[in-house]
Amino acid sequence: MKIRIKKIFENFKEKPDAIIIKNTSENLIDSNFFYVTGLEKGLFEGCAAILFPDGKLDIIVSRLESETAKRANENIKIFENHEEFNIHLKNCVQGCGAIGLNFNGLSYRDYQDLSTVLSGYSFVDVYDALSKTRMFKDELELSFIKKAVDISDKVMNKIPEIIKDGMFEYELAAEINYLIKKLGADKPAFDTISSFGKNSAEPHYTNGETKLKKGDFVLCDFGACFKRYNSDITRTFVFGCASNKQKKMFETVLNAQKKAFEMMKPGITGKQIHNAVDEFINKSDFKGCFIHSTGHSLGLGVHDGSAGLSPISDVKLEKNMVLTVEPGVYIPGFGGVRIEDDILVTSDGIEILSKTPRHLIEI
Amino acid sequence: MKIRIKKIFENFKEKPDAIIIKNTSENLIDSNFFYVTGLEKGLFEGCAAILFPDGKLDIIVSRLESETAKRANENIKIFENHEEFNIHLKNCVQGCGAIGLNFNGLSYRDYQDLSTVLSGYSFVDVYDALSKTRMFKDELELSFIKKAVDISDKVMNKIPEIIKDGMFEYELAAEINYLIKKLGADKPAFDTISSFGKNSAEPHYTNGETKLKKGDFVLCDFGACFKRYNSDITRTFVFGCASNKQKKMFETVLNAQKKAFEMMKPGITGKQIHNAVDEFINKSDFKGCFIHSTGHSLGLGVHDGSAGLSPISDVKLEKNMVLTVEPGVYIPGFGGVRIEDDILVTSDGIEILSKTPRHLIEI
Numbered sequence: 001m002k003i004r005i006k007k008i009f010e011n012f013k014e015k016p017d018a019i020i021i022k023n024t025s026e027n028l029i030d031s032n033f034f035y036v037t038g039l040e041k042g043l044f045e046g047c048a049a050i051l052f053p054d055g056k057l058d059i060i061v062s063r064l065e066s067e068t069a070k071r072a073n074e075n076i077k078i079f080e081n082h083e084e085f086n087i088h089l090k091n092c093v094q095g096c097g098a099i100g101l102n103f104n105g106l107s108y109r110d111y112q113d114l115s116t117v118l119s120g121y122s123f124v125d126v127y128d129a130l131s132k133t134r135m136f137k138d139e140l141e142l143s144f145i146k147k148a149v150d151i152s153d154k155v156m157n158k159i160p161e162i163i164k165d166g167m168f169e170y171e172l173a174a175e176i177n178y179l180i181k182k183l184g185a186d187k188p189a190f191d192t193i194s195s196f197g198k199n200s201a202e203p204h205y206t207n208g209e210t211k212l213k214k215g216d217f218v219l220c221d222f223g224a225c226f227k228r229y230n231s232d233i234t235r236t237f238v239f240g241c242a243s244n245k246q247k248k249m250f251e252t253v254l255n256a257q258k259k260a261f262e263m264m265k266p267g268i269t270g271k272q273i274h275n276a277v278d279e280f281i282n283k284s285d286f287k288g289c290f291i292h293s294t295g296h297s298l299g300l301g302v303h304d305g306s307a308g309l310s311p312i313s314d315v316k317l318e319k320n321m322v323l324t325v326e327p328g329v330y331i332p333g334f335g336g337v338r339i340e341d342d343i344l345v346t347s348d349g350i351e352i353l354s355k356t357p358r359h360l361i362e363i
Numbered sequence: 364m365k366i367r368i369k370k371i372f373e374n375f376k377e378k379p380d381a382i383i384i385k386n387t388s389e390n391l392i393d394s395n396f397f398y399v400t401g402l403e404k405g406l407f408e409g410c411a412a413i414l415f416p417d418g419k420l421d422i423i424v425s426r427l428e429s430e431t432a433k434r435a436n437e438n439i440k441i442f443e444n445h446e447e448f449n450i451h452l453k454n455c456v457q458g459c460g461a462i463g464l465n466f467n468g469l470s471y472r473d474y475q476d477l478s479t480v481l482s483g484y485s486f487v488d489v490y491d492a493l494s495k496t497r498m499f500k501d502e503l504e505l506s507f508i509k510k511a512v513d514i515s516d517k518v519m520n521k522i523p524e525i526i527k528d529g530m531f532e533y534e535l536a537a538e539i540n541y542l543i544k545k546l547g548a549d550k551p552a553f554d555t556i557s558s559f560g561k562n563s564a565e566p567h568y569t570n571g572e573t574k575l576k577k578g579d580f581v582l583c584d585f586g587a588c589f590k591r592y593n594s595d596i597t598r599t600f601v602f603g604c605a606s607n608k609q610k611k612m613f614e615t616v617l618n619a620q621k622k623a624f625e626m627m628k629p630g631i632t633g634k635q636i637h638n639a640v641d642e643f644i645n646k647s648d649f650k651g652c653f654i655h656s657t658g659h660s661l662g663l664g665v666h667d668g669s670a671g672l673s674p675i676s677d678v679k680l681e682k683n684m685v686l687t688v689e690p691g692v693y694i695p696g697f698g699g700v701r702i703e704d705d706i707l708v709t710s711d712g713i714e715i716l717s718k719t720p721r722h723l724i725e726i
Contacts, residue, residue, distance in 0.1 A: 024467070025666065028391065043567050064655060065567055067695075101471075104387070108474040109466040109490070127472070174544035181537035186569075187554060204406050204428055206549075292427060303388065332430075 001038045001072075002055035004133065008036075009053040011129035017096035019051040019126050020089070022110055030105035031228075031300040032130050038140075040227045042068040046085070050092045051100075060088045086117045093118065100126035131305035135297060136320045142344070144229035145299065145322055148185065149342050149353045151224035152231040155179040156356045159220055160363045163239060169194050169207035172220070180224045189223030189230035190302050200236065201336040203292055203328065214240040217335040218363070223302065230302050232324050233354050234340035238362045249329045249337045250360045252284045256327035257339050257358070260294060260309070264325075264343065264350045270295075270313030277327050278311070286329045295324040298342055321345040322353075364401045364435075365418035367496065371399075372416040374492035380459035382414040382489050383452070385473055393468035394591075394663040395493050401503075403590045405431040409448070413455045423451045449480045456481065463489035494668035498660060499683045505707070507592035508662065508685055511548065512705050512716045514587035515594040518542040519719045522583055523726045526602060532557050532570035535583070543587045552586030552593035553665050563599065564699040566655055566691065577603040580698040581726070586665065593665050595687050596717050597703035601725045612692045612700045613723045615647045619690040620702050620721070623657060623672070627688075627706065627713045633658075633676030640690050641674070649692045658687040661705055684708040685716075 009015050021036060023029045025045045033039075036049050036057060042065050050058040060077045061069040069076050077088040093099055099118065101111070103125040115123070137145065155176055162175045172194040180188050194207045200219035212218065221234035236253075238246055256277045263273055274294040281290040293310035296303045299322060307315045309323060317323075326340030341354040372378050384399060386392045388408045396402075399412050399420060405428050413421040423440045424432040432439050440451040456462055462481065464474070466488040478486070500508065518539055525538045535557040543551050557570045563582035575581065584597040599616075601609055619640050626636050637657040644653040656673035659666045662685060670678045672686060680686075689703030704717040 028467075041569065041571075067565065068567070103472040103475070104391075104470050106471050107467050108464075108469050108471050109488075111471040111474075112466070125472070170544060170547065174541050177544055177550075178537050178541035181533060181540055184533065187540075191550060202430065204431070206404065208404075 001036055001057065004138070005036055005051045005055045005057060006053070008051065008126070008129055008133045011132045014098075015053055016098040016100035016124050016126065017053070018093050019100035020093070020114070021049040021051070021102060022106055022114065023047050024107050024110055028107055030102055032102060032105060032134075034228050035130075035134060035300055037069075037072045039069065039072050044069075048085075048089065050089075058092045060085055060092070089117060093121065096121065098122045098124050100124050100129070102127050102130060134299060134305050135307045135315075136318065137299060137322055141229060141299060142320070142322075144227045145231065145342070146353060148189070148224040148226040148229050148231035149233070151180060151183045151185050151226060152222065152233045153354055153356045154183055155222070155224070156220065156233055156235055159235070160237065160361060163212065163218060163237070163363050165212060165214070165239075167212050169196055169199070169210050172218075173207040176220065176222055180222070183224070185224035185226050186228070187225050189225045189232060193219065193221035195219045198333055198335050201330045201332050201334060203330065203336070203338070212239055215243070217246065217337065219336060219338060221338065221340065228300055230298055230300075231342055231354075232298055232302055232340060233342065233356065234326055234338045235356060235361075236337040236339065238360065240362065242360060242362050246335075247360065248285060249331070252281060252286055253327050253329050253337045253339050254358060256280045256290075257325055257341070260325045260327065261343070261350065261352065264317060264345065265348060266316070266318050266345060268317050270307065270309045270315050270317070271311060274309045274311055274313065277309075281327065281329060286331075289329040289331060290327060291330055292328065295326055298322045298324055317345050319345055319347050364399055364420065367501070368399055368414045368418045368420060369416070371414065371489070371492055371496045374495045377461070378416055379461040379463035379487050379489065380416070381456050382463035383456070383477070384412040384414070384465060385469055385477065386410050387470050387473055391470055393465055395465060395468060395497075397591050398493075398497060398663055400435045402432065402435050407432075411448075411452065413452075421455045423448055423455070452480060456484065459484065461485045461487050463487050463492070465490050465493060497662060497668050498670045498678075499681065500662060500685055504592060504662060505683070505685075507590045508594065508705070509716060511552070511587040511589040511592050511594035512596070514543060514546045514548045514589060515585065515596045516717055516719045517546055518585070518587070519583065519596055519598055522598070523600065523724060526575065526581060526600070526726050528575060528577070530575050532559055532562070532573050535581075536570040539583065539585050543585070546587070548587035548589050549591070550588050552588045552595060556582065556584035558582045561696055561698050564693045564695050564697060566693065566699070566701070575602055578606070580609065580700065582699060582701060584701065584703065591663055593661055593663075594705055594717070595661055595665055595703060596705065596719065597689055597701045598719060598724075599700040599702065601723065603725065605723060605725050609698075610723065611648060612694070615644060615649055616690050616692050616700045616702050617721060619643045619653075620688055620704070623688045623690065624706070624713065624715065627680060627708065628711060629679070629681050629708060631680050633670065633672045633678050633680070634674060637672045637674055637676065644690065644692060649694075652692045652694060653690060654693055655691065658689055661685045661687055680708050682708055682710050
């Protein structure tokens with residue numbers, strides 16, 4: 001992980017002397033902690049990683065997880081309570097001037113606490129440097145993402161066999177999540193979406209007690225999380241024979257995705273791609289029906305940092321970025337179609353990581 | 364939800380004029396947003412709830428989730444971008460003096476942004492008031508928790524049938540998660556723990572590629588999340604015949620839990636219960652083998668606010684609190700036993716919500 005840490009420090013004009021990545025509890029765990037430690041298991045509530053420009057890493061860890069932390073083979077300091085944590089922290093950064101903190105990953109309360117414990121130090125925000133470093137995936141990260149994509153491909157390919165007349169949305173989600181785990185993933189990457197019929201028109205709808213019936217769209221959007229790295233795939237099926245309108249929606253989305261794939265290569269901005277996709281859909285019969293961004297960066301986070309294919313993204317595509325491409329068309333009260341794949345930017349274009357077929361499947 | 368909001372304001376000596384609950388993205392979603400809106404579905408990234416002492420609630424919501432938010436039947440303001448969000452926010456709090464923010468649920472970056480947008484206002488921390496209000500569950504919350512407990516009971520009772528010689532830990536976790544979802548829960552309450560043999564000695568170990576063999580402990584710790592409310596249950600089985608040491612560990616933990624149950628009633632502190640349990644285990648053959656707190660509050664969060672049965676908890680038990688009681692004994696290299704149930708504090712004692720048998724089951 002030394003190389004990752006050094007790279008983070010390269011992304012500063014004025015380098016801080018040290019960076020503290022501090023976890024709070026449960027839903028305030030900073031994924032950067034795992035990026036710099038490489039720890040694949042464990043929760044690490046209340047723990048901290050301290051990084052130095054030469055790649056050195058200290059980990060302050062609670063006794064409960066000290067055995068797990070030792071697997072990272074680094075400088076472990078064990079604490080039993082807040083006081084011990086603070087003593088370790090002070091020792092680690094002694095002699096430093098400016099200290100980097102992730103202002104986006106730290107609660108305001110934690111910021112106040114750190115300001116008190118480390119009074120006299122100056123703090124700088126390191127969110128941008130962390131986010132910029134993480135945009136480019138290294139070999140190990142790519143191997144985890146590819147495994148996650150492989151699992152979600154296998155699950156998606158099984159869906160036509162799983163789907164049955166009258167099944168509930170939540171039952172399909174249960175089957176999907178079961179396969180994700182059974183195939184060796186840690187867990188689903190996010191709340192699995194399996195929406196039937198008109199529910200598919202709500203992009204953030206997950207799953208509920210709607211029963212499947214003939215003619216329904218079946219929109220499945222899920223991912224696998226493998227060693228903390230995520231995949232994210234969407235396919236929209238039709239249960240029974242697709243109507244002309246359904247076919248038209250599907251083709252429009254598929255062609256919009258193709259359009260994006262063709263444009264994607266190093267140098268082009270996220271905004272250029274999104275705008276082209278948006279324009280393509282707006283010129284079709286489905287003007288105004290594409291209501292979200294075209295894609296997002298993928299990695300330790302499902303929305304991994306700031307890179308994306310959105311109307312405000314000035315980020316230029318570069319080799320080793322991993323992004324989703326997910327145009328959609330949504331008609332309230334009728335239904336929606338979304339097709340989503342994960343791509344890796346290569347030196348002269350892209351590699352589409354997901355291998356699941358993209359044509360319309362009528363079940 | 365009006366009553367909940369009014370109760371929050373009752374928990375201040377000096378009431379703020381309004382409270383802003385602000386979500387950031389993905390893992391920085393404040394569960395208090397759902398407490399005050401009652402919204403059972405949806406993500407609500409970047410959205411905010413603004414509460415007033417008379418129980419009034421404004422919700423600032425992105426267009427993507429405006430349909431879902433309308434179900435909360437409140438004052439919805441829709442935004443398309445940051446600028447619109449800020450305009451709505453300023454309008455909502457116009458005329459207010461002190462504004463409450465949850466310092467523990469807000470990133471430092473969001474705090475900085477709010478300070479800029481609402482310059483001239485003073486901010487006070489409302490974490491304690493929110494946490495104190497949420498300690499006491501209302502009828503609706505209890506009905507959701509009881510349903511979540513019912514689901515995890517049903518799943519736990521099926522485990523002896525599911526377990527097979529040579530199965531992997533992650534396979535058992537897949538079966539558990541499948542049943543949780545199939546029985547109507549939204550999802551598992553947290554990463555399901557299914558640890559075999561010596562892995563059960565690590566309380567934070569989840570599941571991996573260890574195969575089950577005769578004589579192993581099988582520790583299962585999981586919960587169901589139903590309409591955002593959680594259950595949390597642990598049972599430790601033995602695969603095959605339990606050895607005398609395993610039996611002794613089990614009996615010690617079971618009796619430690621009984622000890623806690625007997626003591627629990629309104630007025631006693633979390634610390635008193637934890638210390639009694641700790642002392643009980645330290646007087647047995649397993650001195651020093653209990654390495655975590657005895658329990659935690661349960662609700663919208665799996666660790667729901669600050670109440671708990673820990674060595675530092677001065678919180679007095681009161682009617683309508685919901686807590687877990689989970690003593691354990693852990694022997695590194697050998698294995699661990701934990702028994703965990705969810706209880707409701709009543710006017711004169713407790714009601715044990717989980718109905719799963721607690722005796723040792725050899726499979």
